[in-house]
Amino acid sequence: MLNPIGQSKWILCTRGLGYACPHGVRDGIRSHFLDNSIGVVLEEMGEEIRVFLPGQDQMFIVNRHDTSDVDVYATGKGYEHMICNICFVLKSENEFQINQTDAKGRKTRRPSCNICRQDIDRRSIPNREKREAKRLRPKKGTLWRCPICRKMGIVGVNVKVVADHDHYAGRWRGHLCDSCNTGLGRFKNGENFLRNAIAYLKEHEVNR
Ligand SMILES: [Zn+2]
Ligand SMILES: [Zn+2]
Missing domain, CATH: 3.30.60.130 (Wheat Germ Agglutinin (Isolectin 2); domain 1)
Structure with missing residues (x-):
């Protein structure tokens, strides 16, 4: 009943204050979250509203006076x-x-x-890493193969090669085709996201 997914009544928590409900149960102390957080309404209980705040990934019970309608x-x-x-x-x-x-x-x-x-x-790439990436960059006009999609291309002609960086570690990882580099970025460079994507594909796999 209190699953936030699929709910659509949104509310603006003008004042970021409420009782956190870590396991669906209200804890004893009112705590702060960010003012003007958007929450989805789960339950209206008179002056109190149970909301789910996606930004906090948690349920809160807030006072109606601390909220306003939002479109x-x-x-x-x-x-x-x-x-x-x-x-x-x-x-x-x-x-x-x-x-x-x-x-x-x-x-x-x-x-x-x-x-x-x-x-x-904030985690910019150190110059040393940038130089290394440049030094090992595949030469223009040479045949090259992307380590992820395995597609071959002529560098700078029919494939755009980009330096791939781990922004969290501030490290150069290797060169990828533009498409795979964007793909990794879409998955937030996180292994968990990629595993989820694989699990999702497997779940919907059709045996041919
Ligand atoms: Zn933000
Ligand atoms: Zn590729």
């Missing part, structure tokens, strides 16, 4: 506010970096707020 559709592109896809805090669009400008001149912003992105960006 999640009135956020994002074309609106002044966005909901960060990591912390799930409603923030001014200025707190999201501009990513690119589309054909109509409209700005697209990154889906994660500047604060959430700090963790990733």
Whole structure:
């Protein structure tokens, strides 16, 4: 009954204060979370509301006075506010970096707020690692094979080779084709995500 997945009634927790419910049960002390967190309503109990905060990955019981209504559709592109896809805090669009400008001149912003992105960006790659990657870079015009997809290509002609970095360790890992490099990024460079993807594919595998 209290499964948040599939729920759609959203609420803005203007004041980030409530009772955490670590195992579905209210703990004794009110604790703080980020102001303006977006939560999905699980249960309304008079003055109290049981919400699930995706940014905290936890249930909270909050006071109705500490919340306000929110239209999640009135956020994002074309609106002044966005909901960060990591912390799930409603923030001014200025707190999201501009990513690119589309054909109509409209700005697209990154889906994660500047604060959430700090963790990733702070770990820049040391110059020593950059030099090493450059030194071992496959030469333009040579035949090359991507270690992940195994596709062969002519460097700089029909394959774009990129240096792949582990941003967490600040280390160069190797060279990959542009497509595989993007693919790894989509899986957040996390082994668990890749394992989940494999498990998902296996689960839906059709024996042919
Ligand atoms: Zn954020
Ligand atoms: Zn590849």
